[in-house]
Amino acid sequence: MCGICCSVSFSVEHFSRDLQEDLLCNLKRRGPDSGRQLVRSNANYQCLFSGHVLHLRGVLTAQPLEGERGDVFLWNGEVFRGVQVEAEENDTQIMFNYLSSCQNESDILSLFSDVQGPWSFIYYQASNHHLWFGRDFFGRRSLLWHFSNSGRSFGLSSVGSHTSEVANQWREVPASGIFRIDLKSTSMCKSVVLKLYPWRSVAKEQVPEGCDDRLTQVSASLPPFVSVAANEARLCLREPVAPLNVTLPPAPAAAPCAGIPGGPPAGGTLRAFLTDGHTKEVVGQLIAVLSSAVRRRVLCLPRDEDLPPSAVLGARDRKAKVAVLFSGGVDSMVIAALADRHVPSDEPIDLLNVAFMTEEKATPASSSNKGRRQGNCETPSAASTPGAAAGPEKWAGAPDRATGRAGLKELQAASPARAWNLVEINVSLEELQELRRARIRHLVQPSDTVLDDSIGCAVWFAARGAGCLVAPGDVRPYRSQAKVVLTGIGADEQLAGYSRHRARFQTHGLEGLNQEIAMELARISSRNLGRDDRVIGDHGKEARFPFLDENVVSFLNSLPIWEKANLTLPRGTGEKLILRLAAMELGLTASALLPKRAMQFGSRIAKLEKRNEKASDTCGRLQVTSLENLSVEKETKT
Template sequence: MCGIHLSISTTGTQPPSHRLRELLCKRGPDHLGDVGAEVHIPYVAPLFLHFTSTVLALRGTPGEQRHGHDSITRQPFHDTGSGSILCWNGEAWRINQRPLVGDNDGQIIFTMLLKASTSSLSDYESKRAVLQVLKDISGPFAFVYFDKAHNVLYFGRDRLGRRSLLYNTDSSSQALELASIADPSRGLWKEVDADAIHMTSFAANQSQEGIASNIDCTTPQFTCPIGRELWDQAPGLGSFNRNITSGIQPLQLQSSSVAILRQHLVDSLRLRTLNVLVPPSLCMASRVRIAVLFSGGLDCTVLARLTHELLPLDQEIDLLNVAFENPRVVQAAKNARKPGQPQANTLDPFESCPDRQTGRRSFQELQDVCPTRFWRFVAVNVPFEELKLHKPEVIDLIRPHNTEMDLSIAYALYFAARGKGVSYVGPSHYESETYTTSARVLLSGLGADELFGGYTRHATAFERRGYSGLLDELELDINRLGKRNLGRDDRVISHWGREARFPFLDENLVKWAIEAPIWEKCGFMPGLKDVVDGTDFALDPSKKVLRLLAFKLGLDSVSKEKKRAIQFGARTAKMETGRTKGTSLIS
């Protein structure tokens, strides 16, 4: 995982500001590199390009680390022969369906891009070849690639938008900037759309193929029209299955989709959890490489349970559970206290949070089901005064998002990703009060609700309009996966030098879920009872296939957990009294 920045200017080299460089180094503390380039066009002032990359080293082989080899691959990638440059922020788990576990994906992609953009190819041939390389990548990424041989710049995000990339146009300095994170000191930053690969040709009077972009790269001396190649023109994620005319069957433990989901999740987790390097500064002090953003809910607990099956038993797994002191909730508890009730009996602001209670129950269940694994429950407690101290930082990180809901969700992810709290090795036995996880890879259950019908509005749609309404709502969620706020979440989590990985958003798993009939994913069938070993077993119909998988994995209580939004489970919503709505702009 990396931080990337590019500036294009007609007035000279424009490196990132001091503040932006600091933020980029937070994302990638292991290496900082810069490369410059110039483009000369007849009758036009030269263009100055400046590329910056920071690196967080995560991938490698155990042998490299054992033998003291430098596992950090430096960026930007620069081919001195052709002059081409790549800034890569991502994880290519597969290229054309070939897994890349243990390989350096950035170097492999750069080599493929160089071959695709060789000067022996025409401009058109090179463009098609470069686009095909990018379309063959499975995994989260954002990138900037400069093909010097043809003077073409490519940039973009993966089709699900799992990595951040922003842009800013500055007419005063006649510059265009692309960056993983906004520079809070200047400019009006916007997110690069995740529905396409964007490109521009630096050539005088060059017409650009593709659909006009919303990115204005126009300066008084030079115009570089930006075109884009839509992701859905590539072999994509399949076609949404709307079949409700035949073959409807109840979803049960023995249903084939339960086993298929398990295999897809195991395959996804294998790519995302094996061969993770031990953090360089803690090689001898800690074994923790993987942590889970852990509310104790269905999605994250199933991921933790399956990760146990993959990791060697000498690797510990941290469960990061965040809870906030919400003054509004605390005041309500004080108001509800009966006259004469002692102050000591008032509400514990952290342990009373819904996600803390769920988290402790699920932690206990994981210990019961997987007793050979060392699980560590990290209770991340955030007092209100500490939250206020970090508020300006969080607001800077979520730019250009600026609503109260953005902020409340970002608070939870920001402090959970920091991973600092009280560590427990048993339900009530703490290990340390000043523990900070060393894990640089954080697993998130995001995506399960959209794929398997986990939101309340899915149940409401079924109640009102049956399968047709449910399918409409699910298809809407699938189509806007790439427009979700994953860029915002990436900026907040990566600030701590950690990378979020989303096993449910693996392309192969998403494709299967999209193409599967509705009754293989959800349990919305009137009057149906679940029967396990002859006993009624009432499971919520939302995410039914995942609930059945949890039950098969021994997570009986977890399989019955209700969906709860992070801002309500951690109590970051409406931190202060008043009538502020989630859609209100940050005050």
């Protein structure tokens, strides 16, 4: 993962050879292992490129990369399939080699159509003064843009600036395709025209009928001097996933059966579903494709194999390379169980479990400084009964803490040889407010709702991994050093996991449910993924999303809706039915039956500060204004 940035100016007076200090700091936090800047000057424009690398694969390759013809490349991504990258190779260098050999626009689009994995990039073609940039189909890597000085300058960056005058100008680059700007032509005009190469469904031969609408939507969020137009050749990228199967059953009664004649099984038990041969086969296929996705995301990491035998670490000292955002729910449990298949058996896996507590129940002020550095971690008194419920019990009231501990026991039973590190991350109201003001709100922006605040803060603290390890009779401070963080996002969107899916099904049936799922996937880049990438990346860690692996999405898209979910069944069974059946097959019987619980409620961050808020409301706590002290004072009084 990397922090990438490009600042372009079409007038000398607006060009600076240095990035703003806070922007540079934000980029360095994302890429702590290497960083450098590069300037390209022309009579018509000037470009400053800045790249900061988190080394995870192959030989450490500093960015930006320079080509013999003056080309410049910045890459924030992972090539998991589609383009050949050997284990010892660096995908940034491989991608630049391919780009350097492209002869025309069609070759560039073919390359990015082939890549499977998360990515955002910036590519400067010196020969024709073109600047290309964009995000992958799902928008799994953040990329922001801002335009200022009436079009005389603009910027692209993985993360925005904290400065109040600039922070509100940054917007997410839509994951609508790849954009190209002719820098030489733009320098001679008073307006900026971005050419879009949109994604096209593999089921369609022509440019999507909705392309013009897409252009209008993108342009609507931009200043009046910036417009987006279709490229002259009407070229497109190939969508990397199969189209959604919207087939409806021949009769309404077929949907609740999930392939089992006679309606739902007696007692509604998941085991009964697995007695049907077709259902069992489909569940096995899901486990196989999801296992492969997890495998691609936990291998090829720097590990201890290169240490001499005398330097082999003990189990307590060995550090986890992979962590899971862990609630104990079915999504994170399945991801953890599949990671266990592919992470070396002598390597721990960190399970990051976060809980929030109101100020009056939180850690006393005298210990707050230590908590701020390492996470609140209280050791039971000597009078505590050995083996009793471990850890600071005031945090145990958070629902995700209870399910996390139960999930740990289930994983330990399924794989007793593995060192499972349940990292209990306890956050006080004081620490939440302090770090939101200092860091988190700047990362969450331009997302700005109450829901963005809750999820962004919870994910930031969880990914930081500062908490404690709890075992019978032993509680010790711990900070996860895993650079790869697996998250279950994408499961609810594809498998009808949200309450709104059930509401849509009740009013519009399976056809409406199909439409809702299609909408969920179409908007996941703008609702979730850019925000989560910025928040997790702030710790020098990389978010990886197995449920959004292209092969996993294609497989799930190929199934009719009634094989994925059955919303005639109660909560805890019907939503994400196919994933619950997979959990049963993996031996995770208890977590397979847990109802869906959103992270903001499971961690107890929702309603922590204000009770009358709605998730869709604009959140004042996320706003960055020049009246900083006034905002802090108002928030403290609230």
